[in-house]
Amino acid sequence: MKIDRRSFLTLVAGGAVGTALSPLPFKLMDDISIWSQNFRGLPIEVPVPEDGPATYVDSVCSLCPGGCGISVRKIGKRAVKIEGRPGYPVNDGGVCLLGISGLQLLYGPWRVTGPRKKVNGKWKPVSWDQALSEIADRLADIRNSGRPHSIAAISGRAKGTVPGLLKRFVSAAGSPNFFNIPANDDAYSYAIGRMFGRAGAVGFDFENSDFVLCLGSGILDGWGSPVRMFQAHSSWKNSGTKTVQVEPRLSNTAAKADAWIPAKPGTEADLALGLANVIIRDGMYNRQVERGRAFGRLVKLVADYTPARVSATTGVKEETIEKLAAQFAAARRPLAICGRGKGHTPSPAREVMATIALNALMGSINRSGGMIVSPEFDYIKWDEPVLDQSARTGLSASPAGTLTDLLKQAADGSSVQALFLLEANPAYTMHDAGTVKKAIDAVPLVVSLSSYMDESSNLADYILPLHSYLERMEDVPVTAALKIPLVSLSKPVVEPLYDTRHPGDVIIQLAREMGGSISDSFGWDNYEACLRQTFGAKWAKLSADGYIRKSTLETFIDTALTGRMDFTPLAEACANSSGRQKNSKDALLVPYDSMRIAADNIGTPPFCLKTVSDRVLKKNMIYVDVNPVTARKAGVADGRTVTLETPAGKAVVMVNVTDEVAPGVVAMPRGFGHTAYDDYIKGKGVNVNELLMPEEDPVSGFDVACVTPVKFTKA
Numbered sequence: 001m002k003i004d005r006r007s008f009l010t011l012v013a014g015g016a017v018g019t020a021l022s023p024l025p026f027k028l029m030d031d032i033s034i035w036s037q038n039f040r041g042l043p044i045e046v047p048v049p050e051d052g053p054a055t056y057v058d059s060v061c062s063l064c065p066g067g068c069g070i071s072v073r074k075i076g077k078r079a080v081k082i083e084g085r086p087g088y089p090v091n092d093g094g095v096c097l098l099g100i101s102g103l104q105l106l107y108g109p110w111r112v113t114g115p116r117k118k119v120n121g122k123w124k125p126v127s128w129d130q131a132l133s134e135i136a137d138r139l140a141d142i143r144n145s146g147r148p149h150s151i152a153a154i155s156g157r158a159k160g161t162v163p164g165l166l167k168r169f170v171s172a173a174g175s176p177n178f179f180n181i182p183a184n185d186d187a188y189s190y191a192i193g194r195m196f197g198r199a200g201a202v203g204f205d206f207e208n209s210d211f212v213l214c215l216g217s218g219i220l221d222g223w224g225s226p227v228r229m230f231q232a233h234s235s236w237k238n239s240g241t242k243t244v245q246v247e248p249r250l251s252n253t254a255a256k257a258d259a260w261i262p263a264k265p266g267t268e269a270d271l272a273l274g275l276a277n278v279i280i281r282d283g284m285y286n287r288q289v290e291r292g293r294a295f296g297r298l299v300k301l302v303a304d305y306t307p308a309r310v311s312a313t314t315g316v317k318e319e320t321i322e323k324l325a326a327q328f329a330a331a332r333r334p335l336a337i338c339g340r341g342k343g344h345t346p347s348p349a350r351e352v353m354a355t356i357a358l359n360a361l362m363g364s365i366n367r368s369g370g371m372i373v374s375p376e377f378d379y380i381k382w383d384e385p386v387l388d389q390s391a392r393t394g395l396s397a398s399p400a401g402t403l404t405d406l407l408k409q410a411a412d413g414s415s416v417q418a419l420f421l422l423e424a425n426p427a428y429t430m431h432d433a434g435t436v437k438k439a440i441d442a443v444p445l446v447v448s449l450s451s452y453m454d455e456s457s458n459l460a461d462y463i464l465p466l467h468s469y470l471e472r473m474e475d476v477p478v479t480a481a482l483k484i485p486l487v488s489l490s491k492p493v494v495e496p497l498y499d500t501r502h503p504g505d506v507i508i509q510l511a512r513e514m515g516g517s518i519s520d521s522f523g524w525d526n527y528e529a530c531l532r533q534t535f536g537a538k539w540a541k542l543s544a545d546g547y548i549r550k551s552t553l554e555t556f557i558d559t560a561l562t563g564r565m566d567f568t569p570l571a572e573a574c575a576n577s578s579g580r581q582k583n584s585k586d587a588l589l590v591p592y593d594s595m596r597i598a599a600d601n602i603g604t605p606p607f608c609l610k611t612v613s614d615r616v617l618k619k620n621m622i623y624v625d626v627n628p629v630t631a632r633k634a635g636v637a638d639g640r641t642v643t644l645e646t647p648a649g650k651a652v653v654m655v656n657v658t659d660e661v662a663p664g665v666v667a668m669p670r671g672f673g674h675t676a677y678d679d680y681i682k683g684k685g686v687n688v689n690e691l692l693m694p695e696e697d698p699v700s701g702f703d704v705a706c707v708t709p710v711k712f713t714k715a
């Protein structure tokens with residue numbers, strides 16, 4: 001056969017196209033990547049477990065407040081996979097994307113591998129003995145100067161023995177200034193304390209409800225205990241449970257709800273009170289609620305929240321309010337919940353109390369399918385710390401008030417002389433994060449107890465690196481909207497990889513170093529001894545089963561709870577919050593949460609980041625969602641780069657024009673814009689917390705900021 005030039009070129013081109021379209025190149029690339037991972041001695045050696053039989057260690061995940069039971073598969077000494085623990089009361093074998101990515105947080109390069117001290121702005125390795133001795137000397141100087149109350153601590157978690165030990169240390173040193181980063185659980189506890197006369201935890205019996213009204217709560221976007229919420233949602237298909245989602249953006253939760261009501265951001269309490277108005281007006285409530293204290297005040301209060309007025313405030317049509325109230329009241333076991341997104345930031349007291357009142361009107365408190373109010377699961381019964389004269393003097397000083405107040409005071413460089421951060425990253429997670437960074441920077445001694453080189457650790461003077469959650473034993477109290485709270489026990493899955501320590505041991509060792517009454521306040525040899533003593537006779541069950549929970553009967557305060565409810569605090573909260581509705585002519589910036597992105601004190605592992613849509617993060621730029629009407633008014637087009645400006649700061653972002661967000665709203669994802677960790681996590685997008693100013697709730701004092709006016713300019 002004669003092959004001329006034309007035939008030859010056709011043959012070559014055809015061969016190239018055929019090869020490109022065949023799976024061969026992709027198969028080859030796949031094989032090469034697998035082979036290369038097994039090559040030892042390459043510049044980048046990918047760790048591959050040795051061959052061998054698999055073993056499993058059961059523990060608990062503490063990457064979010066969900067508290068799922070996990071079972072970690074190991075080959076030899078290496079953990080290779082995280083699975084959900086079947087039969088565990090929270091998640092029964094389920095696990096989320098972040099949960100399975102936990103190995104990247106264990107083995108990732110952002111771990112701090114040994115104690116560090118900052119010298120002339122640079123991190124230097126230091127021994128544990130030297131670090132603890134120097135910190136103890138600095139604290140002794142502060143106490144000797146007569147200012148023990150200027151020692152402060154911020155914990156990423158409120159509950160459990162480890163935060164309890166740090167609080168005890170700060171008290172024994174003579175300071176009342178211990179704070180945790182508040183979450184919506186704290187807002188519920190506060191509201192329960194005010195409305196029922198005693199502090200308590202709140203859970204929800206989603207599994208038995210037939211109508212769930214979510215006032216902003218992202219029940220499929222990481223709210224509560226996320227795996228449990230996914231499982232409850234799946235069961236609703238069979239049970240016929242209806243869900244209505246109130247929020248300004250078509251989130252994953254809203255997309256899967258029976259109805260989406262895009263109310264104006266920050267008006268959830270108004271909508272709840274508007275529904276209460278219709279329910280009372282039409283006599284659709286459970287008469288038990290009339291036994292509550294000041295029920296008359298509730299009736300008088302909600303009389304003002306007519307559908308017409310609420311429609312004007314919320315942007316929700318009057319007929320929608322009427323219809324929703326009728327549907328909610330007609331359900332046999334209706335349930336209302338609040339707490340925006342993942343619920344990691346507190347909601348305003350008025351909103352939480354209005355939600356509780358709505359449940360009370362339906363008789364949905366402490367009954368099947370309703371809101372479950374229970375006493376706090378308070379299992380830590382230690383003796384009071386031993387106080388010397390310096391500590392007694394310091395503790396008589398007034399505490400800072402709120403965490404925001406503490407950081408405001410810290411900014412002057414003298415009110416806070418020493419600050420401990422316990423697995424907390426306020427320089428990233430708190431609103432107006434830029435100002436928070438400056439405040440932390442102004443404190444003469446900052447000690448970060450953390451596993452990671454996060455934004456706050458970066459600002460510290462010492463980092464005392466901690467075992468990760470897969471390397472340590474610790475109690476993990478789980479409320480997370482569970483019907484029945486429980487305490488889990490995390491167990492070491494692997495031996496510590498680096499020169500790290502257990503946070504409980506670090507605190508006890510620092511107390512020893514301080515000596516005197518502070519050391520005397522910590523009579524335990526080590527953290528494990530403290531843990532065993534804390535649980536006493538229950539230790540055997542806790543360590544064998546991995547959890548203990550209160551029985552249902554113990555949990556319920558009583559079945560006639562509504563009779564002791566007091567609606568006065570709700571009326572007061574409404575009076576104190578009047579006029580706070582934002583009537584900005586500008587668009588409103590609203591943060592949103594996603595299951596794929598960790599938005600609190602841990603960075604998002606690369607495995608999760610890889611799953612994010614390129615309409616959320618493209619290269620290193622994030623998109624904000626903007627309604628077409630708003631985009632047209634602002635003169636911005638889809639895909640354009642713009643500068644957003646709020647009272648707190650500016651940021652450059654890209655615009656995703658979509659009708660999946662309400663007009664007048666600019667929705668920005670949380671969890672981006674890290675400036676610390678490593679190249680996998682930092683430098684991607686914008687931290688929305690830098691654009692939000694703190695907003696102190698006039699009743700609870702929590703920072704409840706969730707929305708701020710925003711202007712666009714073309715970048």
Ligand code: SF4
Nearest residue numbers: 061064066068096099
């Ligand atoms: S939902 Fe939370 S606790 Fe459960 S696996 Fe995911 S990150 Fe861990």
